[in-house]
Amino acid sequence: MKKIFLFTALAAALIAGLAQANEKLVVAATAVPHAEILELVKPELAKEGVDLEIKVFTDYVQPNVQVAEKRLDANYFQTKPYLDGFNKGKGTNLVTVIGVHVEPFGGYSKKWKTLADLPDGATVAIPNEGSNAGRALLLLQTNGLLKLKDPTNALSTPKDIVENPKHLQFKELESALLPRVLDQVDLDLINTNYALDAKLNPVKDALIIEGKDSPYVNYLVARPDNQNSDAIQKLAKALTSPEVKAFIEKKYDGAVLPAF
Template structure:
């Protein structure tokens, strides 16, 4: 009888010890789902992942190669937030799609650049050259502004961030323009004389903006990349913890060390 009692006590003690040592499972309420493009956004999110884990938030990152689905999925509550876009693109998306997304915090700037595999300088761009720009209003207008600054074209309104090909006033070299999806531009660069490429796609294609771009936006660029949410979850503690981490010293140091000026902190 005594032996049996001792065994029961030992078993109970083992179960109690296991219960005390067991870590509580992280609930869905502690998980924050973020849509991002691969470079540099998803890389930057990896820097903040352990910071958030210490604060009880598990970061779940879904990587996209387009600029539409991350917004649609936040709006449809398939994602909590996203991190990939500039304010002009964000504003145009909300206007055209009827969404009510909101910006949370500005994180970094990715200077847009003009690239070529055929020519080493803008002066070498020949008459009748084929130039590709992104096919959506925000980045298309941004590309035209850079071409204007580089002296290749002029626009009827030199400050219009949403300029289109119809707004080109002068085109001295008779450049032939193609409007293509932003993500495809690095892949077709060899078929073009010049392509205006967003830095995230340039980096993904192993292009170095500070070395390879024939023209590039300067550090005064207004195209800050934002963390974006819905109106109903902007003040969610998990979102605010992510916003704080994205604008913290660890992220700033990572950006400055990793991207060598191709990505610039906006804080």
């Protein structure tokens, strides 16, 4: 009996030791497609000794704030222009680890079928956060709806518009709120993750959309003190695996594109 008890105790200790050996990694993400992609790699990371915990957020501010404050280890939801603007505005020093995918940014309308149908004085909803606003305006410029003071400035705002032939009226909102006003505006510029969350298909439903050469890659982001940690690097490798590439191509059918 003593031998059986000793064996059981040793086995339990060994199992506990293995469990403790796994490093916990807490990563913030928006629901679609970021959290879905993270869920895909979670089992593989567990095999490699990393227990991935995914925290889903509906905004673009807290995921960065909480990583900067070391309440979270990393996040996966943003482009480098947005991160650069955030770091500059908030005095943070977050860094990109690896680029994973591109979400071609689109403009949607339930009132009009073509850009030519947009009336004079049409109301256009755009994101109000840093590079997302600039990205929306650059897309409108590319499609001939306006001209910006600096045609390449990723941080342009409506104040930087120098030509507005249709006298567009801009409604600036948090990105997460944009799908909710689709019925209330003439044109709605929505980030693809929120468009997908609202059951919109960017490939089929967008009136205008960025091309496949969009420079707005979505990155895994961390801090200088942990960007090269074993757990973060394992996650970076997993996010750019052939399995993830195949998953993105199949599941999102062009609405999300692998960047590797």
